[in-house]
Every structure is written in C-alpha cells, then in structure tokens.
Amino acid sequence: MFKQLTSYLSALAFAVLLAACAAPGQQPGEMEIxxxxxxQISFVDLQSNQHQGVGAVVGGLAGLGIGSLIGGGSGRDVAMVxxxxGGAIAGNQIQKRYDKPVQGQQIIVRTSYGVLVSVTQPTNQALFQGQRVFIEGSGENARVVPR
Incomplete structure (x- = not known):
C-alpha cells in the first residue's frame, strides 16, 4: 500500500514538474493578433488547394476496379494492370484541368512597433494601401484583416 501511494505521488510530482517546465506562450486555440x-499590396498567383496526385490515385483505383471485372485468369490480371x-493517366489529366492558380495578395504591413511584416493570402477586396489592419496568427496561418 505504501509503495503504491509513493508511486502515485512520484507520478504526480513528475507531471507537475513537466508542466512547470513547459515553454510559456500561446495555449492551444489562442491566436496572436x-x-x-x-x-503595399501586390497581386500574386497562389498554388491551388488541390492535392497533387489525387486524380492519378483515384483514376488508378477506378481503372483497377473496372479491369478486375474483365475476363479471368491471366487475362484478368493484364486487364487490371x-x-x-490508364485510369491513373486519365485521372491525372482531369486533375490538371482543375488545378489552376488562385489569385492572391502579398501584403506588407508596418506594425505599431515599426516592423515590416509580409503576409501572402487569398485576395481580400476590403483591403487597401494605408488601411489600419490586424495581423491574426503567425507563419503560414497569418491573415491580414481590416480593423
């Protein structure tokens, strides 16, 4: 009983020690503003949000399914291959039709501390040069929004 209590207290002390050593900063779900x-605002082309290769994978799986319905034995194996x-090639070509660049903006903001910050994001027609804005988040997730 004493050993079990000691092990629970040790585990609790270890957990408290780890929590105390955690780096201070944002908690999950918090956002820096x-x-x-x-x-300055410059217009740029952003890569589309289509995932590369999905068309080929889906087309290949569809071709495999259709090929498995044809014939039997080694002829069926050839039809599946x-x-x-063929399905992978067709799926890739279909995806290329829809994989067009998206219009975006590269926005340069001078923060209240005098630091220049560049954010690239999808076009927001409500933004213009000289406007007071907020920069929400950081890194790839940063967005410029009107104040």
Missing amino acids: RSGVIE LGTI
Missing part, C-alpha cells in the same frame, strides 16, 4: 498599417495505368 498584431496591428499596423498596410504599406492496364486499367490501373
């Missing part, structure tokens, strides 16, 4: 004025290859 900075403010500033837009210095050809269906997979």
Whole structure:
C-alpha cells in the first residue's frame, strides 16, 4: 500500500514538474493578433488547394476496379494492370484541368512597433494601401484583416 501511494505521488510530482517546465506562450486555440498599417499590396498567383496526385490515385483505383471485372485468369490480371495505368493517366489529366492558380495578395504591413511584416493570402477586396489592419496568427496561418 505504501509503495503504491509513493508511486502515485512520484507520478504526480513528475507531471507537475513537466508542466512547470513547459515553454510559456500561446495555449492551444489562442491566436496572436498584431496591428499596423498596410504599406503595399501586390497581386500574386497562389498554388491551388488541390492535392497533387489525387486524380492519378483515384483514376488508378477506378481503372483497377473496372479491369478486375474483365475476363479471368491471366487475362484478368493484364486487364487490371492496364486499367490501373490508364485510369491513373486519365485521372491525372482531369486533375490538371482543375488545378489552376488562385489569385492572391502579398501584403506588407508596418506594425505599431515599426516592423515590416509580409503576409501572402487569398485576395481580400476590403483591403487597401494605408488601411489600419490586424495581423491574426503567425507563419503560414497569418491573415491580414481590416480593423
């Protein structure tokens, strides 16, 4: 009983020690917000949000399924291989039709501390040069929004 109590207390002390050593900063779900004025807006093309290769994978699986319905024995195996290859090529070509760049903006904001911050995001028509804005988040998730 004493050993069990000691082990529970040791585990609790270890957990408290780890929590105390955790790096201070944002908690999960919190977002950093900075403010500033837009210095410059440049229009850029952003990569589409389509995932590369999905069309080929889906087409290949569809071709495999269709090929498995044809024939039997080694002829069926050949039909499955050809269906997979043909489906992958067709799926890739179909995806290329829809994989167009998206219009975006590169926005340069001078923060209230005098630091220049560049954020690239999808186009927001409500933003203009000289406007007071907030920069929400950081890194790839940063967004510029009107104040």
